[in-house]
Amino acid sequence: xxxxxxxxxxxxxxxxxxxxxxxxxxxxxxxxxxxxxxxxxxxxxxxxxxxxxxxxxxxxxxxxxxxxxxxxxxxxxxxxxxxxxxxxxxxxxxxxxxxxxxxxxxxxxxxxxxxxxxxxxxxxxxxxxxxxxxxxxxxxxxxxxxxxxxxxxxxxxxxxxxxxxxxxxxxxxxxxxxxxxxxxxxxxxxxxxxxxxxxxxxxxxxxxxxxxxxxxxxxxxxxxxxxxxxxxxxxxxxxxxxxxxxxxxxxxxxxxxxxxxxxxxxxxxxxxxxxxxxxxxxxxxxxxxxxxxxxxxxxxxxxxxxxxxxxxxxxxxxxxxxxxxxxxxxxxxxxxxxxxxxxxxxxxxxxxxxxxxxxxxxxxxxxxxxxxxxxxxxxxxxxxxxxxxxxxxxxxxxxxxxxxxxxxxxxxxxxxxxxxxxxxxxxxxxxxx
Amino acid sequence: xxxxxxxxxxxxxxxxxxxxxxxxxxxxxxxxxxxxxxxxxxxxxxxxxxxxxxxxxxxxxxxxxxxxxxxxxxxxxxxxxxxxxxxxxxxxxxxxxxxxxxxxxxxxxxxxxxxxxxxxxxxxxxxxxxxxxxxxxxxxxxxxxxxxxxxxxxxxxxxxxxxxxxxxxxxxxxxxxxxxxxxxxxxxxxxxxxxxxxx
Amino acid sequence: xxxxxxxxxxxxxxxxxxxxxxxxxxxxxxxxxxxxxxxxxxxxxxxxxxxxxxxxxxxxxxxxxxxxxxxxxxxxxxxxxxxxxxxxxxxxxxxxxxxxxxxxxxxxxxxxxxxxxxxxxxxxxxxxxxxxxxxxxxxxxxxxxxxxxxxxxxxxxxxxxxxxxxxxxxxxxxxxxxxxxxxxxxxxxxxxxxxxxxxxxxxxxxxxxxxxxxxxxxxxxxxxxxxxxxxxxxxxxxxxxxxxxxxxxxxxxxxxxxxxxxxxxxxxxxxxxxxxxxxxxxxxxxxxxxxxxxxxxxxxxxxxxxxxxxx
Numbered sequence: 001x002x003x004x005x006x007x008x009x010x011x012x013x014x015x016x017x018x019x020x021x022x023x024x025x026x027x028x029x030x031x032x033x034x035x036x037x038x039x040x041x042x043x044x045x046x047x048x049x050x051x052x053x054x055x056x057x058x059x060x061x062x063x064x065x066x067x068x069x070x071x072x073x074x075x076x077x078x079x080x081x082x083x084x085x086x087x088x089x090x091x092x093x094x095x096x097x098x099x100x101x102x103x104x105x106x107x108x109x110x111x112x113x114x115x116x117x118x119x120x121x122x123x124x125x126x127x128x129x130x131x132x133x134x135x136x137x138x139x140x141x142x143x144x145x146x147x148x149x150x151x152x153x154x155x156x157x158x159x160x161x162x163x164x165x166x167x168x169x170x171x172x173x174x175x176x177x178x179x180x181x182x183x184x185x186x187x188x189x190x191x192x193x194x195x196x197x198x199x200x201x202x203x204x205x206x207x208x209x210x211x212x213x214x215x216x217x218x219x220x221x222x223x224x225x226x227x228x229x230x231x232x233x234x235x236x237x238x239x240x241x242x243x244x245x246x247x248x249x250x251x252x253x254x255x256x257x258x259x260x261x262x263x264x265x266x267x268x269x270x271x272x273x274x275x276x277x278x279x280x281x282x283x284x285x286x287x288x289x290x291x292x293x294x295x296x297x298x299x300x301x302x303x304x305x306x307x308x309x310x311x312x313x314x315x316x317x318x319x320x321x322x323x324x325x326x327x328x329x330x331x332x333x334x335x336x337x338x339x340x341x342x343x344x345x346x347x348x349x350x351x352x353x354x355x356x357x358x359x360x361x362x363x364x365x366x367x368x369x370x371x372x373x374x375x376x377x378x379x380x381x382x383x384x385x386x387x388x389x390x391x392x393x394x395x396x397x398x399x400x401x402x403x404x405x406x407x408x409x410x411x412x413x414x415x416x417x418x419x420x421x422x423x424x425x426x427x428x429x430x431x432x433x
Numbered sequence: 434x435x436x437x438x439x440x441x442x443x444x445x446x447x448x449x450x451x452x453x454x455x456x457x458x459x460x461x462x463x464x465x466x467x468x469x470x471x472x473x474x475x476x477x478x479x480x481x482x483x484x485x486x487x488x489x490x491x492x493x494x495x496x497x498x499x500x501x502x503x504x505x506x507x508x509x510x511x512x513x514x515x516x517x518x519x520x521x522x523x524x525x526x527x528x529x530x531x532x533x534x535x536x537x538x539x540x541x542x543x544x545x546x547x548x549x550x551x552x553x554x555x556x557x558x559x560x561x562x563x564x565x566x567x568x569x570x571x572x573x574x575x576x577x578x579x580x581x582x583x584x585x586x587x588x589x590x591x592x593x594x595x596x597x598x599x600x601x602x603x604x605x606x607x608x609x610x611x612x613x614x615x616x617x618x619x620x621x622x623x624x625x626x627x628x629x630x631x632x
Numbered sequence: 633x634x635x636x637x638x639x640x641x642x643x644x645x646x647x648x649x650x651x652x653x654x655x656x657x658x659x660x661x662x663x664x665x666x667x668x669x670x671x672x673x674x675x676x677x678x679x680x681x682x683x684x685x686x687x688x689x690x691x692x693x694x695x696x697x698x699x700x701x702x703x704x705x706x707x708x709x710x711x712x713x714x715x716x717x718x719x720x721x722x723x724x725x726x727x728x729x730x731x732x733x734x735x736x737x738x739x740x741x742x743x744x745x746x747x748x749x750x751x752x753x754x755x756x757x758x759x760x761x762x763x764x765x766x767x768x769x770x771x772x773x774x775x776x777x778x779x780x781x782x783x784x785x786x787x788x789x790x791x792x793x794x795x796x797x798x799x800x801x802x803x804x805x806x807x808x809x810x811x812x813x814x815x816x817x818x819x820x821x822x823x824x825x826x827x828x829x830x831x832x833x834x835x836x837x838x839x840x841x842x843x844x845x846x847x848x849x850x851x852x853x854x855x856x857x858x859x860x861x862x863x864x865x866x867x868x869x870x871x872x873x874x875x876x877x878x879x880x881x882x883x884x885x886x887x888x889x890x891x892x893x894x895x896x897x898x899x900x901x902x903x904x905x906x907x908x909x910x911x912x913x914x915x916x917x918x919x920x921x922x923x924x925x926x927x928x929x930x931x932x933x934x935x936x937x938x939x940x941x942x943x
Binding site: 194195196197198199200201202203204205207271272273274312313314316317318319320321 | 716717718719720721738739740741742743745746761762763764795796798801824825826827829830
């Protein structure tokens with residue numbers, strides 16, 4: 001395959017659009033067109049599934065502040081390799097993304113990297129302190145057009161603050177993405193799921209209800225304020241029940257689940273390896289099963305990575321002292337393919353819905369999450385559904401190596417990513433300008 | 434993990450045809466011990482300050498037998514103890530750690546006594562060296578002597594026995610096996626080539 | 633034996649027997665005027681303590697010294713997290729000095745297990761957070777076995793703040809291994825998470841009612857309860873705790889007269905254990921302390937004296 005990147009003209013041969021029958025896709029000037037443009041580069045997509053470019057509602061890029069763990073550029077590379085054309089960068093950087101200027105800076109760094117659209121998430125409260133609202137309106141009016149606000153890493157715990165935030169963002173169609181975790185039910189040293197294993201290991205845990213009580217409170221607040229709440233990284237069967245009920249009531253709630261909560265379980269903690277330390281924690285089998293069902297039936301709208309790179313020295317502590325989080329951008333599609341598609345629980349069209357269309361809709365991202373129809377921006381991902389990958393943490397484009405998928409065999413791999421007609425990844429390898 | 438290995442040698446399997454040849458049978462062993470007992474008494478001119486210390490495992494049984502013989506002759510019990518040398522061995526790091534045997538201080542201790550160490554076979558002399566070190570941590574005898582059932586030569590240290598049941602010329606590659614009623618069910622000393630034996 | 637002692641799961645019943653046999657010999661050595669054995673001559677043992685513990689540290693230090701090891705105490709107290717150094721860095725720095733054995737105490741569960749993956753040295757867990765304290769369990773069982781002859785089919789009650797107790801977690805594993813029946817007694821707030829499933833799987837009983845358990849017990853282990861627990865709403869007051877779960881003078885009268893009373897120390901006299909119980913003839917508290925050195929000598933000897941333990 002050879003592609004003239006400056007040309008923006010592509011013929012993608014024989015791709016199975018959303019998993020359907022093979023057909024050709026044509027791209028001219030960054031847009032999907034009906035007829036093959038002359039002089040286009042050709043991509044052989046025989047046997048590959050074409051999806052609209054993936055959109056990640058939940059990425060930590062660590063810049064500014066912890067450029068030793070990840071930068072917007074290295075995170076963008078990992079995203080492109082993972083099939084993403086847009087990512088939402090969480091606000092818990094240093095300094096926090098709680099001003100218009102900070103948000104524009106992230107947007108600009110993303111454009112400079114040029115591999116995916118990096119859309120900043122704004123903080124709900126100043127400095128993520130949970131007390132005063134950040135300048136939500138100014139962030140919304142900025143060049144970054146921030147629409148998703150989150151104190152992720154921390155819960156907006158004060159019900160009064162949460163209520164006001166929900167009310168306030170209605171003015172510009174914003175959404176609050178909540179890290180649902182009652183800090184009083186999850187003590188300051190809590191580091192894993194509270195259950196039989198935490199009891200045996202003597203690890204301070206937090207129970208599922210620490211998440212569920214906040215989800216329950218927030219859907220009621222969303223109903224009361226007639227606003228929109230998004231539940232970040234749902235991890236328990238109880239939360240799923242609450243969300244299902246709320247949707248049935250017509251409450252404007254959406255939810256995301258991470259790839260790791262769809263596959264990894266709390267028993268991995270038996271060896272005290274901090275690579276499995278994540279917030280919310282890995283849960284037991286019953287929760288994993290409920291999350292898969294909820295993703296398949298639409299109760300959970302989206303898969304989001306919660307890609308959380310950490311420098312080695314922040315993970316090589318005693319388990320309770322180590323940093324929370326794991327890598328996810330490069331492996332997300334393979335995990336979803338393995339868990340949901342290979343098992344028959346979902347089709348590729350469903351994958352397009354939960355990894356591209358719904359996330360783009362929730363985040364209000366124009367140009368992403370399309371249907372690969374003529375006239376839409378050519379943001380797309382080619383997937384080899386039969387490829388078997390063995391994850392190698394050393395091969396990651398991320399600066400960090402806290403990869404819980406290392407050595408794991410997964411079915412389904414991203415082969416190519418195209419951003420507005422320009423391939424960013426071909427043959428599973430990064431193409432940089 | 435495997436349990437710590439016992440320091441005792443393996444016993445001949447029941448009914449198996451033993452390799453090698455017998456050098457002392459039960460009667461030879463008995464006669465040798467009787468002679469050693471008399472030698473000890475003669476050398477010490479009686480029971481005065483005499484103490485016997487057996488080195489586990491078979492040295493303990495031999496010390497007991499010598500003590501019994503002395504009791505018969507003298508009509509009095511010679512103080513008897515056991516001296517474990519496991520932790521004093523110079524080859525401790527060449528094997529997985531072995532559990533130590535019991536050390537029993539003889540009644541009256543060892544300070545100022547004439548201690549006769551009793552062991553089954555004298556070979557390199559390293560066991561005796563370890564025993565002398567172990568003794569050092571227990572007290573300070575006036576004199577230490579050594580009694581062995583078999584001296585097979587090949588000393589690696591300047592050590593010699595005071596009382597020997599039998600001098601047994603052997604090749605370094607040969608194996609000398611002492612079997613005693615108390616631990617093995619029968620009395621015998623056998624010599625066999627290393628081949629054909631489980632090391 | 634396995635290379636490290638991180639958890640009671642690392643020792644088999646045969647290992648425990650070997651450890652107890654050697655401990656009994658070490659116990660005899662303790663009574664000699666020269667308490668020195670040469671078994672670990674030339675070996676270096678570092679007591680790497682991230683958490684203060686004079687008792688455990690001294691016990692390991694004496695044990696190592698009586699076996700002729702060079703024992704060095706390194707206090708790494710104060711969070712290495714705040715100093716910017718990772719646990720791995722701290723451990724590698726110490727291990728790089730040529731250490732054969734690392735005795736590690738840390739406030740975090742699992743720390744000893746993590747450390748064992750980063751160094752070639754033999755790692756002995758001297759208490760990791762709320763997880764395990766295997767040498768304490770070994771000395772407790774050793775003490776009980778000497779008092780009672782055997783633990784097989786004996787009924788042992790473990791009473792107190794079990795959820796925060798590494799002593800409990802090691803003991804419940806070891807006592808089961810040695811054939812004892814264990815009843816864990818605590819108020820519901822101080823029971824470990826998921827204890828119902830765990831106890832069913834591991835074969836121990838749980839109870840909220842100390843009075844119903846004590847008369848049937850062949851031995852009782854009282855655990856220390858920290859007064860700070862009241863702030864976490866675990867129980868209302870020290871007085872109420874004592875009334876419900878303390879080994880009071882009245883309760884002592886209901887205990888079998890020969891049933892040993894253990895406590896890992898330090899004791900809160902008057903809170904979890906009355907002075908009458910602590911000082912009773914059936915109290916094994918001082919036996920536990922003297923067994924501590926013998927057990928730790930035994931552990932150090934078995935893990936460090938032989939082949940394969942050199943670095």
